[in-house]
Amino acid sequence: MKQRRTSHAAHGAAQTAQAANGAQSAANVAAGDARRSIACEISTWVDARAAEYDAIARDIWDHPEVSHFEARSSAIYRERLAARGFAVQEYPEMPHSFCAVKGTRGPVIAFMGEYDALPGMSQACAARREPAVEGAPGHACGHNLLGVGSLVAAEALAHALERAGVEAQVRFYGCPAEESLGRIPLVKAGRFDDVDAAMTWHPADVFTPHRYTTSANLSLVISFQGRASHAGMAPHAGRSALDAVQLFNLSIEFMREHVAPGTLFHYVITNGGAKANIVPEFAAVHLYVRAPTAAGVRDAMVRVRKAIHGAELMTETRASVSIKAGKCDYIPSDAIQNTILEAMRMIALPEPSAEELEFARELQKTVAPEDRKATLLPIGASVELLKSPLHLSIGDFGAGKRIGGSLDTGDVSYIVPTGQLNTATWPLGIGAHTWQSCAASGGSWAMKAARYAGQILALAGALLALEPARLAAAAKEHRKVPRYRSTMDV
Numbered sequence: 001m002k003q004r005r006t007s008h009a010a011h012g013a014a015q016t017a018q019a020a021n022g023a024q025s026a027a028n029v030a031a032g033d034a035r036r037s038i039a040c041e042i043s044t045w046v047d048a049r050a051a052e053y054d055a056i057a058r059d060i061w062d063h064p065e066v067s068h069f070e071a072r073s074s075a076i077y078r079e080r081l082a083a084r085g086f087a088v089q090e091y092p093e094m095p096h097s098f099c100a101v102k103g104t105r106g107p108v109i110a111f112m113g114e115y116d117a118l119p120g121m122s123q124a125c126a127a128r129r130e131p132a133v134e135g136a137p138g139h140a141c142g143h144n145l146l147g148v149g150s151l152v153a154a155e156a157l158a159h160a161l162e163r164a165g166v167e168a169q170v171r172f173y174g175c176p177a178e179e180s181l182g183r184i185p186l187v188k189a190g191r192f193d194d195v196d197a198a199m200t201w202h203p204a205d206v207f208t209p210h211r212y213t214t215s216a217n218l219s220l221v222i223s224f225q226g227r228a229s230h231a232g233m234a235p236h237a238g239r240s241a242l243d244a245v246q247l248f249n250l251s252i253e254f255m256r257e258h259v260a261p262g263t264l265f266h267y268v269i270t271n272g273g274a275k276a277n278i279v280p281e282f283a284a285v286h287l288y289v290r291a292p293t294a295a296g297v298r299d300a301m302v303r304v305r306k307a308i309h310g311a312e313l314m315t316e317t318r319a320s321v322s323i324k325a326g327k328c329d330y331i332p333s334d335a336i337q338n339t340i341l342e343a344m345r346m347i348a349l350p351e352p353s354a355e356e357l358e359f360a361r362e363l364q365k366t367v368a369p370e371d372r373k374a375t376l377l378p379i380g381a382s383v384e385l386l387k388s389p390l391h392l393s394i395g396d397f398g399a400g401k402r403i404g405g406s407l408d409t410g411d412v413s414y415i416v417p418t419g420q421l422n423t424a425t426w427p428l429g430i431g432a433h434t435w436q437s438c439a440a441s442g443g444s445w446a447m448k449a450a451r452y453a454g455q456i457l458a459l460a461g462a463l464l465a466l467e468p469a470r471l472a473a474a475a476k477e478h479r480k481v482p483r484y485r486s487t488m489d490v
């Protein structure tokens with residue numbers, strides 16, 4: 001009897017476990033179904049609006065505006081989002097910055113869009129060097145695509161959440177001047193403080209979550225004031241500001257060997273005096289300090305300040321320092337990057353037409369084979385990829401890697417969990433800030449890849465909003481990130 005009861009109990013327990021497993025697997029199936037249906041909804045909805053999005057990307061590519069002058073581009077986004085029910089607020093911290101918000105309750109999912117171009121990079125959508133307007137700016141960093149991809153993300157996520165009856169606040173941050181000051185004033189003003197997940201993307205030559213970190217930097221101009229005198233008649237009466245600049249630069253050259261690994265210095269002399277027979281009373285040097293982390297930049301700056309003071313003492317001149325810009329390193333949130341990768345595997349990659357493939361092949365040929373590796377090696381992607389003109393699969397590159405360049409997304413990543421991806425808007429081996437990337441950014445393939453980026457960000461946003469465990473994991477992980485302090489506050 002006892003045995004029977006035991007076996008009955010065991011049977012009951014097994015039944016309960018089975019039922020629990022069944023319920024669990026039913027829940028898993030339901031969650032999988034919900035994910036697939038939202039992926040399908042986002043992908044179909046965006047595809048139906050492809051022409052509208054491509055027209056915006058092309059319009060902004062046709063009308064490039066440099067940092068701090070993006071009045072037209074910013075207005076295009078503000079007007080469109082306002083017409084689609086987003087509440088738009090312009091920010092006083094930077095001209096042409098704004099935030100567009102839809103939804104009032106639930107987690108805050110933010111997308112960041114950029115729209116500035118680069119001076120002097122004008123280029124036709126052609127496979128040979130051919131400025132559209134000689135000397136004019138051009139979208140050689142693909143920010144005409146970047147803004148549109150993030151716009152797609154915000155609109156598609158707002159739509160998908162409405163359809164699914166899920167509450168979340170969707171935000172599009174209009175982030176001007178990425179190529180100079182960046183969104184640091186917005187970060188410092190607390191504009192991102194209540195965000196649960198911030199996401200963006202960047203045009204590139206591969207499809208991958210942005211696993212790698214970026215370098216922190218600080219851009220500063222050091223000016224020396226000396227005393228002018230006739231260089232032949234009374235050199236002893238003068239105090240050369242140019243001497244101070246040169247001695248300072250020399251100290252930087254010697255310092256390179258004795259700073260923490262990964263610390264970089266680069267400089268140009270922006271003012272070296274007016275005439276050789278006048279002892280220069282004024283001279284200036286523009287210096288960039290880069291390091292793996294924001295703290296590393298601050299450490300290097302302690303040494304740089306000593307070198308400035310040393311140059312003053314040696315030359316009896318007075319120095320003044322003007323901080324121009326500074327960016328923190330980017331700390332990717334694994335929880336968000338993993339969600340982005342999951343989303344990438346749920347929506348089919350775009351397919352290039354025969355003409356798009358041909359254009360990519362012709363553009364790729366304009367970069368020397370040796371130079372093509374430069375985009376792939378730093379992020380740990382195989383150079384075997386270069387056998388094709390376009391990357392047409394999903395990669396997962398960059399874990400544990402750091403690039404020498406800097407991103408203003410870095411400052412956001414110190415404040416809130418942040419994730420991003422790259423999509424292959426450009427042929428393999430084409431790097432940013434080249435005439436080739438400008439040419440490619442005006443083409444139809446680039447726009448397909450930008451819309452894909454938007455679909456992925458929208459789907460990642462939906463997964464984060466639907467499954468709170470993901471945001472909880474991102475928040476937990478973010479507690480390990482050091483407290484934010486802008487590198488500009490040295």
Ligand SMILES: [Zn+2]
Nearest residue numbers: 141143178202
């Ligand atoms: Zn860029």
